[in-house]
Amino acid sequence: MISPRARRIVISIILAAICCFWIYPLLWMVSASLKDNAAIFANEGLIPSKPTIANYLRAWKEAHIGAYFFNTVFVTVGSVVIVTISSSMMGYVLGRRRFVGRRLVFALIAFTIFVPQGYTIIPVFDLLTRLGIGQSLWGVMLATCGGSFVIFVLLFAGYFSQIPNELEEAAKMDGVSFIKTFWYVMLPLSKPIVVTVIVMQTLYAWNDFLLPLVVTLANPAIRTLSVGVYAFRGENFIDWGGMTAASTISILPVVILFLFLQRYFIDGLAGAVKG
Incomplete structure (x- = not known):
């Protein structure tokens, strides 16, 4: 028999995994906005190696x-x-x-x-x-x-x-x-x-x-x-x-x-x- 505390931990882990899966496109969008087009297709991960705000300046103006x-x-x-x-x-x-x-x-x-x-x-x-x-x-x-x-x-x-x-x-x-x-x-x-x-x-x-x-x-x-x-x-x-x-x-x-x-x-x- 699973205790209530263990049940809560399992449910929290499942919900956290679903949340990470759901929020990934948003994180990717923010990450890509800080890269140039070459870096976006270089598959370097979510954290930009050389972050830049040039995309924001170009988009805004x-x-x-x-x-x-x-x-x-x-x-x-x-x-x-x-x-x-x-x-x-x-x-x-x-x-x-x-x-x-x-x-x-x-x-x-x-x-x-x-x-x-x-x-x-x-x-x-x-x-x-x-x-x-x-x-x-x-x-x-x-x-x-x-x-x-x-x-x-x-x-x-x-x-x-x-x-x-x-x-x-x-x-x-x-x-x-x-x-x-x-x-x-x-x-x-x-x-x-x-x-x-x-x-x-x-x-x-x-x-x-x-x-x-x-x-x-x-x-x-x-x-x-x-x-x-x-x-x-x-x-x-x-x-x-x-x-x-x-x-x-x-x-x-x-x-x-x-x-x-x-x-x-x-x-x-x-x-x-x-x-």
Whole structure:
């Protein structure tokens, strides 16, 4: 019979091995970003013999990754603000109000989750063109807002549905309006789910490739990082050093964000699932 301590040690060793296997591509990417192309194919291991930051300098300036970085920040921050506010308001109504057709609305919202992104790109691009923002960062930002919006509405609806009714009733007795009740009472209580939505939308907007690629085809100056990294892939040659440096630059902010907000992220998901 295996003791509990021995079982924990075995499980820890297995999980550590899985973690090393999972994190190896990330370590290889960071390692390759500190080598030139010749050293990358020399198979010298993860630790560079002659580390260099030339790839980062070339990627930031010559490949315009610096400009793409700020484009991505603009698109991400704008989409996070729009999606968080709009999805929380819609989730509040669906989670706290009973009205005719509510189940139908839920069903239609859930159905859109199964629609592939490729089928919506042409209508989205056509809409942006008609609005006159098809070749601007505003267009990229608005297009990015729709990717995970439905999931966030369902998360907010599930979270708001489990908040006690007494809080809303007390606000009504004090003469607080519907909108103020949402903004000053309900929304602050949903901090874990708000952080969850911020993290998930940030990851989606920061890493989205297909939609920004289509929108920015006519105007390369508004490319985001994911599209800019792809530009290192030529027809006959791939600049692995520059690509790995640009990839490291693009992935570092979201890793730092998740490390700081992971506790709220997990709490928000747990609360929404429970609701």
